[in-house]
Amino acid sequence: MTISDRLITWYQIHKRDLPWRHTRDPYSIWLSEVILQQTRVNQGMAYYHRFHELFPTVFDLAAASEDEVLKAWQGLGYYSRARNLHGTAKRVAYEMAGVFPTSSAGLKTLKGVGDYTAAAIASFSYDECIPVLDGNVQRVTARLMALEEPIDKPATKTQMLQVLNEWIDPRKPALFNQAIMEFGALQCTPQKPNCDICPLQASCLAYEKGLQGSLPFKAGKTKVTDIWMYYFVAVHNNKVLVRHRRHSGIWKGLYDFPSIDSSVGLSPDEVVHQWKHDRGVKGKWLLSGSPVELQHILSHRRVHAVFLEFTCDSVIEPDDAEQWVALEEFSALGVSRLVDRYIREHSQLLGGME
Ligand code: SF4
Numbered sequence: 001m002t003i004s005d006r007l008i009t010w011y012q013i014h015k016r017d018l019p020w021r022h023t024r025d026p027y028s029i030w031l032s033e034v035i036l037q038q039t040r041v042n043q044g045m046a047y048y049h050r051f052h053e054l055f056p057t058v059f060d061l062a063a064a065s066e067d068e069v070l071k072a073w074q075g076l077g078y079y080s081r082a083r084n085l086h087g088t089a090k091r092v093a094y095e096m097a098g099v100f101p102t103s104s105a106g107l108k109t110l111k112g113v114g115d116y117t118a119a120a121i122a123s124f125s126y127d128e129c130i131p132v133l134d135g136n137v138q139r140v141t142a143r144l145m146a147l148e149e150p151i152d153k154p155a156t157k158t159q160m161l162q163v164l165n166e167w168i169d170p171r172k173p174a175l176f177n178q179a180i181m182e183f184g185a186l187q188c189t190p191q192k193p194n195c196d197i198c199p200l201q202a203s204c205l206a207y208e209k210g211l212q213g214s215l216p217f218k219a220g221k222t223k224v225t226d227i228w229m230y231y232f233v234a235v236h237n238n239k240v241l242v243r244h245r246r247h248s249g250i251w252k253g254l255y256d257f258p259s260i261d262s263s264v265g266l267s268p269d270e271v272v273h274q275w276k277h278d279r280g281v282k283g284k285w286l287l288s289g290s291p292v293e294l295q296h297i298l299s300h301r302r303v304h305a306v307f308l309e310f311t312c313d314s315v316i317e318p319d320d321a322e323q324w325v326a327l328e329e330f331s332a333l334g335v336s337r338l339v340d341r342y343i344r345e346h347s348q349l350l351g352g353m354e
Pocket residue numbers: 140143144187188189193194195196198199200201204206207212
């Protein structure tokens with residue numbers, strides 16, 4: 001299935017029922033797009049209905065006084081948008097006989113209508129095959145492409161538009177645009193993209209590289225985020241508890257150890273307490289030596305990998321991704337360079353394995 005097909009299939013199942021999705025009327029779509037700039041969907045919905053009730057057509061909006069328009073807009077902020085809306089309504093009503101331009105190029109001649117709004121109206125109302133590029137679409141696109149360039153650079157935008165022009169289905173441009181915008185709003189969200197059940201996972205380069213948390217970014221705002229991974233190297237009866245990274249990111253398919261990941265540094269006591277609590281660990285655990293911290297730098301993340309070695313007198317129940325492996329068999333498993341370095345240079349319990 002193409003990216004467009006997968007997005008549209010996802011959209012048809014998950015889309016929100018929003019009033020402007022039931023119309024192809026350019027006046028209604030233009031109203032919704034102007035209202036939704038800088039405004040959340042829930043708040044924007046009430047204004048969309050209010051404007052429709054007060055000004056059902058572009059002629060009604062054009063004939064209203066500025067005071068009436070600003071009153072209806074009250075609470076949305078950015079009042080220049082309301083003035084542009086009113087001015088544009090007058091132009092369409094009185095200079096264009098109430099007919100909106102039918103192409104994105106024509107729409108862009110209207111005040112307050114930029115690239116994004118023109119593409120949205122042209123595709124939703126007239127099925128013009130032109131991709132939209134709002135914040136949601138930028139995020140999805142930058143992640144799918146693993147774009148490690150600031151998304152607000154003109155050259156990056158051009159790059160994203162080129163790819164979107166390849167992805168957009170010319171037979172269903174409106175659906176594609178709606179789908180990718182909704183996908184960014186609900187699935188591929190800024191903070192917690194739902195990668196585990198994502199229909200685009202197999203095509204997503206950010207996911208493959210483990211970069212979905214740090215992409216996209218803007219010029220001058222590149223911030224290296226620190227994350228801590230506390231590894232539990234538990235040895236019992238000459239076996240070590242090993243985790244197979246089946247799903248996540250750059251270390252997919254490799255083996256390491258169970259870990260607790262954190263966005264803040266924790267003390268060994270806090271980590272052990274949390275681990276015992278999360279895993280229901282009983283019995284005696286002896287911390288062997290001091291924790292070892294190694295750093296691993298990814299493009300926008302600094303990983304602090306802290307290895308804590310334990311000998312334990314009882315078995316911990318492995319979860320689905322884990323298993324107890326005999327020490328002499330462990331060296332046959334594929335591990336990341338980070339884990340390899342730890343074993344070769346620092347581990348007391350596993351060191352010296354070839
Ligand atoms: S795998 Fe994750 S980052 Fe990639 S498109 Fe899906 S939700 Fe977004």
